[in-house]
Amino acid sequence: MAKRNLNDLMAFITVAREGSFTRAAAQLGVSQSALSQSVSGLEASLNIRLLTRTTRSVSPTAAGDKLLKSIGHNFDEIEAQLNELTEMQGKPAGTVRITCGDNVIETTLLPRLTPLLLAYPDINVEFNVNYGFCDIVAERFDAGVRLGDTIDKDMIAVPIGRPMRMAAVATPDYINKHGTPAHPRDLTDHMCINMRFPTHGGLYVWEFEKDGQKLNVRVDGQLTCNSSPHIVRAALAGLGIAFLPDVEFAPHLDEGKLQRVLDDWCVPFDGYYLYYPSRKQPSPAFSLVLDALRLR
Structure with missing residues (x-):
């Protein structure tokens, strides 16, 4: 097979995996126009559409998906073998x-x-x-x-x-204003900052344990986030009680900007x-x- 065809196949594989001509061009170090021409040339030589293009996304067609699955791993193996040859040089x-x-x-x-x-x-x-x-x-x-x-x-x-341990935290001002929950069930009476899982979209159910008793609590509040840095910032802003691994809050706990609540219900885990x-x-x-x- 001619070298140009191999380059065109590599172009197609990269675009299909990245779902974007922009990201694929950056990864391969070529212009978007050159990349588009390579893919179009491959489609023309095969006389079949491999990618569905819209203004917002790029995705493989059924034929493109079949081609990606059948040859993509071969390029991965070639890349791995080339890396091994380099590494043999010390x-x-x-x-x-x-x-x-x-x-x-x-x-x-x-x-x-x-x-x-x-x-x-x-x-x-x-x-x-x-x-x-x-x-x-x-x-x-x-x-x-x-x-x-x-x-x-x-x-x-x-x-x-x-x-690690989980930590339920809030600002001193929030605690002074709303009180300290004495039991995890008390969280239903507080403003809590929810975490939504990016994968399946469900809300994280807060998990507690004390003396072998496990308790899950569904909380509510004005704010829901899908990343922990935003939850930390929301807690610092006084928007309610947050619940994450304590390493996420470490500097703010040390400085007294946040305080633990329900600490005896937060046990160590892997x-x-x-x-x-x-x-x-x-x-x-x-x-x-x-x-x-x-x-x-």
Whole structure:
């Protein structure tokens, strides 16, 4: 097959996976017009439409989806083999893509990976902030970061964070005005800041435990968010009681801007894990990232 056809196939695969000519062009380092011509040329040579284009999105047609599934992994394998050849020269290289939340980047991932990145300039790390439960295989991530009890059983999970606790918090002004809840059921009488799951759209039910007794509480309030940084800011603004892992509130608790409530109902649980597919052979670059993040 001619080289040009391989380039056109790579162009199609990248656009189909990214769902955007703009993002695909940035990833491949080409112009959007050149990328569009490559895909159009491939469609013309095959005499079939591979992508459905609208002003807002790009998605594979049935034929395009079939082509993507049949050849996409071959390009991934070629890229992996080329990375291995580079790494055989004693210079681990390549990009490690990790999907995770905001806070864990700041508190764990970036501090531990900074020395590695300085030592190995040919290793790149890409963080994708995503609060949903995405399919890391389908979306081509090398790994994800989640709390231990939310990871699928067919994944390899490596602890990277120590046990954590949830924390229900509010500003001192809010507590002075509305009082302190003595029991989780009292939260139904308070303004609470809700978390909506990005994946399935449901509201998070607050989970408490004390002396072996577990209690779930559905709360209500004026504000609902789908990301923890916004919940923290809303709590600091006095909009109600928030409920997240206490590391999200740590600096504000230390400074007294936020105060804990129902602390005796918040028990420790497993912290963050880095997880990746069990059937995937880790590259040398990924192995170095994994070793840097592993909890010791």
